[in-house]
Amino acid sequence: MIKYKISSENPQSHFLNIEMVIDNIHTDSIELQLPTWRPGRYELQNFAKNIQRFEVFSSPSHQEKGLGRQPLLGEVSFYKLTKDRWLIHTSGLQELTVRFTYFANVQNAGSSFVDESVMYVNFVNCLPYVEGRMDEPCKVEMILPSDYKIACGMAHENFVFSPKNYHQLVDSPMLASPYLQCKTYQVDGVDFYVWFLGNYIPNWEKLLSDFQKFSEKQVKVMGDFPEKNYHFINWILTTSFYHGVEHRNSTMIVLGPDSEGDGLYTDLLGVSSHELYHAWNICKIRPVEMMPYDFTKENYFPTGFVAEGVTTYYGDLFLVQSGVFTQEQYLQELETVLKRHFEQDGKAFQSLVESSFDLWLDGYVQAIPHRRVSIYQKGAVVAVILDLMIRLRFGHQKSLETVMQILWERFGKTGVGYSLEDYQRVCEEVYGRSLSSYFKDCINGNIPLGSMVNELLDAFGLQIQWNEEGKLHLEILDAENENLKLWLNL
Numbered sequence: 476m477i478k479y480k481i482s483s484e485n486p487q488s489h490f491l492n493i494e495m496v497i498d499n500i501h502t503d504s505i506e507l508q509l510p511t512w513r514p515g516r517y518e519l520q521n522f523a524k525n526i527q528r529f530e531v532f533s534s535p536s537h538q539e540k541g542l543g544r545q546p547l548l549g550e551v552s553f554y555k556l557t558k559d560r561w562l563i564h565t566s567g568l569q570e571l572t573v574r575f576t577y578f579a580n581v582q583n584a585g586s587s588f589v590d591e592s593v594m595y596v597n598f599v600n601c602l603p604y605v606e607g608r609m610d611e612p613c614k615v616e617m618i619l620p621s622d623y624k625i626a627c628g629m630a631h632e633n634f635v636f637s638p639k640n641y642h643q644l645v646d647s648p649m650l651a652s653p654y655l656q657c658k659t660y661q662v663d664g665v666d667f668y669v670w671f672l673g674n675y676i677p678n679w680e681k682l683l684s685d686f687q688k689f690s691e692k693q694v695k696v697m698g699d700f701p702e703k704n705y706h707f708i709n710w711i712l713t714t715s716f717y718h719g720v721e722h723r724n725s726t727m728i729v730l731g732p733d734s735e736g737d738g739l740y741t742d743l744l745g746v747s748s749h750e751l752y753h754a755w756n757i758c759k760i761r762p763v764e765m766m767p768y769d770f771t772k773e774n775y776f777p778t779g780f781v782a783e784g785v786t787t788y789y790g791d792l793f794l795v796q797s798g799v800f801t802q803e804q805y806l807q808e809l810e811t812v813l814k815r816h817f818e819q820d821g822k823a824f825q826s827l828v829e830s831s832f833d834l835w836l837d838g839y840v841q842a843i844p845h846r847r848v849s850i851y852q853k854g855a856v857v858a859v860i861l862d863l864m865i866r867l868r869f870g871h872q873k874s875l876e877t878v879m880q881i882l883w884e885r886f887g888k889t890g891v892g893y894s895l896e897d898y899q900r901v902c903e904e905v906y907g908r909s910l911s912s913y914f915k916d917c918i919n920g921n922i923p924l925g926s927m928v929n930e931l932l933d934a935f936g937l938q939i940q941w942n943e944e945g946k947l948h949l950e951i952l953d954a955e956n957e958n959l960k961l962w963l964n965l
């Protein structure tokens with residue numbers, strides 16, 4: 476079994492000390508790979524640049540048996556094959572120890588950080604795998620002061636994790652500190668944990684009631700929850716911050732500033748509901764191109780707009796449908812999504828499919844003018860369009876929910892993954908007729924969508940209005956509109 480040990484000799488320096496013991500070696504050479512990207516952010520990350528010194532030794536157990544001396548630098552020869560892949564000549568050794576130091580000094584939802592009171596590790600940043608052995612169980616021992624608590628989707632025994640394989644390990648970030656707070660609630664026999672680190676005292680009663688409501692709604696809509704437990708790991712900073720990353724049975728959320736109060740709580744609700752829906756949509760209902768994840772290079776997929784757009788739409792919609800948000804609050808969030816799309820990239824050249832593919836190129840950075848569309852914002856706008864089309868055609872008896880339920884049954888629970896063609900087929904099956912013009916205009920094309928959205932919103936008592944500067948406003952024509960009430964579950 477491959478065993479990792481993570482400690483920090485000098486937390487003030489922000490360095491982690493990492494040891495990896497590889498046993499059961501029967502080949503002349505092995506290759507180690509540090510992931511070149513992480514699930515949840517589809518761009519190359521180059522984590523290996525944080526490795527300060529990297530050394531390979533014959534294992535202590537081997538020396539005790541025969542050599543009787545301390546390991547020496549360079550005892551086992553190795554070469555780099557790529558920026559984050561190492562070839563190690565095993566020289567007949569059956570066990571090797573790799574040691575390196577990793578600079579952990581970034582506080583966001585996908586990095587690692589250590590100081591005197593926190594050890595935060597995204598294992599995907601800093602633990603390499605042995606080629607060909609990703610499916611084996613492994614062990615990770617955290618060397619921490621005894622008063623530390625651990626927030627993580629993986630269970631631990633005395634600070635030792637035993638993931639069933641490398642994939643589980645790198646999909647389970649860990650936040651450890653003596654100052655963690657935690658409360659739990661249950662939905663359908665699933666335990667939900669809400670963790671906080673930082674100078675923020677939540678109104679626990681309200682928070683647990685709100686979280687219970689949107690979690691119950693999501694589980695009810697999707698039929699069942701994919702995991703046995705789920706952890707919201709919240710780290711509240713003193714500086715302005717908004718970042719969440721989805722994982723199988725946890726989400727890592729970093730928000731700030733801690734002084735913001737109500738605004739921070741609204742952000743927390745929005746991002747938490749969004750990330751929870753990812754437990755289905757992308758963690759399980761996953762693009763076939765990413766089955767399984769290839770951590771050595773880009774994993775291109777054309778359906779980023781389903782993963783992020785549908786999730787952006789439902790993250791907020793579940794909040795109003797479950798009674799956490801009022802109609803006014805929801806329509807404000809919807810207006811924000813519409814503004815971001817129409818005001819910022821309504822004139823962009825690319826289609827959603829092109830921008831999904833190019834996520835790896837410029838999905839998370841400022842793109843050049845009028846090139847990229849946001850798979851989040853335009854993805855949410857086209858999700859609204861499809862949902863309202865289905866709702867109007869079937870008098871709210873069917874909706875985009877029906878599409879997502881079928882995707883969960885056929886491509887999520889089965890673990891087979893879906894393609895763009897599968898998505899279109901399921902949408903058409905639910906709609907009962909061809910959606911070729913919707914896919915041509917909204918998904919594969921780049922025509923302006925304003926009049927299409929307004930035509931649909933009209934039946935819901937809503938209209939988008941533009942002023943002379945091109946600024947958008949969502950006008951509520953009829954707050955008591957029956958379709959609006961049915962849509963928002965009010």
Ligand SMILES: [Zn+2]
Nearest residue numbers: 749753783786
């Ligand atoms: Zn997301």
